[in-house]
Amino acid sequence: MSFFNLLKPKVKEETSLIYDIASGSIGAALVSFVPNHAPSVIFTDRQSILLKKKPTSADIISEMVRALTKISKSISDKKIKIKRIFFVFSSPWVISQTRIIDYKKDKDVLVTEKLINTIIRDEELKSIGTGTKRREGFLQDFGLDTVLVEHKAIAVTLNGYPTPYPNGKKAHFIEIPLVTSSVGGKILEIIDRAISPFFSSVKIINHSSSLLSYSVLRDIFENEYSFLSIDINGEVTDIYIVKDGVLLHNASFPLGINMILRHMSDALGYELSVCESLLQVYNTGKIDQESGLKVKVILESIQKQWIELFHESISSLGNDIALPRKLFLTVSNNLSSFFAEFLRSEKFSQLNLTSDGFSVEVVDMSKLNQYCHFNNGSRPDTLLAIEAIAINKLYI
Numbered sequence: 001m002s003f004f005n006l007l008k009p010k011v012k013e014e015t016s017l018i019y020d021i022a023s024g025s026i027g028a029a030l031v032s033f034v035p036n037h038a039p040s041v042i043f044t045d046r047q048s049i050l051l052k053k054k055p056t057s058a059d060i061i062s063e064m065v066r067a068l069t070k071i072s073k074s075i076s077d078k079k080i081k082i083k084r085i086f087f088v089f090s091s092p093w094v095i096s097q098t099r100i101i102d103y104k105k106d107k108d109v110l111v112t113e114k115l116i117n118t119i120i121r122d123e124e125l126k127s128i129g130t131g132t133k134r135r136e137g138f139l140q141d142f143g144l145d146t147v148l149v150e151h152k153a154i155a156v157t158l159n160g161y162p163t164p165y166p167n168g169k170k171a172h173f174i175e176i177p178l179v180t181s182s183v184g185g186k187i188l189e190i191i192d193r194a195i196s197p198f199f200s201s202v203k204i205i206n207h208s209s210s211l212l213s214y215s216v217l218r219d220i221f222e223n224e225y226s227f228l229s230i231d232i233n234g235e236v237t238d239i240y241i242v243k244d245g246v247l248l249h250n251a252s253f254p255l256g257i258n259m260i261l262r263h264m265s266d267a268l269g270y271e272l273s274v275c276e277s278l279l280q281v282y283n284t285g286k287i288d289q290e291s292g293l294k295v296k297v298i299l300e301s302i303q304k305q306w307i308e309l310f311h312e313s314i315s316s317l318g319n320d321i322a323l324p325r326k327l328f329l330t331v332s333n334n335l336s337s338f339f340a341e342f343l344r345s346e347k348f349s350q351l352n353l354t355s356d357g358f359s360v361e362v363v364d365m366s367k368l369n370q371y372c373h374f375n376n377g378s379r380p381d382t383l384l385a386i387e388a389i390a391i392n393k394l395y396i
Contacts, residue, residue: 013032023092039392045075046379085199094181148180158171210238212391235259236252260299278291
């Protein structure tokens with residue numbers, strides 16, 4: 001059992017509910033979990049958050065509640081007993097960071113589960129009163145204070161050496177990377193009010209999408225120790241960097257799929273829903289020449305903006321960060337080929353890359369099918385699959 005699984009409780013078979021709270025959509029999956037088996041998805045739903053103009057915090061929150069209420073009622077009507085509810089937040093709803101806990105002694109000590117728990121607990125006590133801060137960026141105008149919802153030790157290093165199985169070993173210097181994530185307290189209250197008419201007395205567990213994604217990618221691509229992960233959602237692009245197996249940096253910027261659709265709507269004079277369909281046709285290559293040329297020009301313009309914001313986000317993490325060559329890409333639309341193509345061809349000369357360009361791998365259901373099964377009637381969903389796989393690893 002690896003360190004990442006060290007502290008998980010043992011459970012029997014259960015059906016739990018996963019909510020994916022993203023910037024451009026709200027997804028949900030009813031999942032059957034059985035120990036030592038791949039999770040089986042019984043039902044999925046995803047409601048888009050697609051607004052005509054550049055949305056404010058209040059707009060996004062209102063649409064989130066609408067979508068959450070609709071999905072919750074649909075699931076509640078199925079009369080399936082739910083053991084636990086997992087909320088998985090991506091930007092702009094969550095702030096995540098990694099802290100490195102150092103534990104030093106003059107002599108070697110025996111490393112046990114109890115010792116690791118104590119080290120983590122002591123670090124949490126030190127941070128009480130300092131972990132709550134103002135939500136920056138997308139939701140700053142809503143005036144939200146944040147609440148710590150996630151704290152997970154993701155690795156352990158003994159005397160400078162990564163040690164996946166630390167129990168029973170001795171060391172005088174222990175390092176533990178601890179991922180912490182916070183969500184707006186008001187947001188948690190709003191979500192609770194939205195689902196409480198449908199689900200009462202059900203245990204709720206909150207996570208960040210970056211931690212769960214990191215857990216899954218590290219397992220599936222076990223030979224990739226350092227990589228960049230990019231998740232392009234509705235309104236926001238999320239980035240995290242893994243170095244030597246440890247999730248070290250998080251960043252995001254406000255450009256996602258919905259901005260492409262709004263640009264298309266402005267340029268072509270179509271409703272957003274029509275633009276969404278047109279984009280899907282464009283991706284198949286079956287669009288007429290005139291419309292295809294217009295869409296191509298719009299996408300090229302968005303590409304330039306996206307690259308500029310990507311540069312800014314990476315640069316904000318520090319000039320000394322060398323980006324790994326491996327890049328895992330997840331796109332919440334069928335635009336993965338568009339983004340993958342320019343990420344492969346762009347040299348990103350302004351960034352500190354470890355090679356001439358990125359080796360891009362798209363994370364989709366073809367990579368996940370053997371780790372998560374979707375029953376008949378449940379629509380495959382890459383993000384929900386990643387979250388189900390991670391929850392299966394951490395809790396089942």
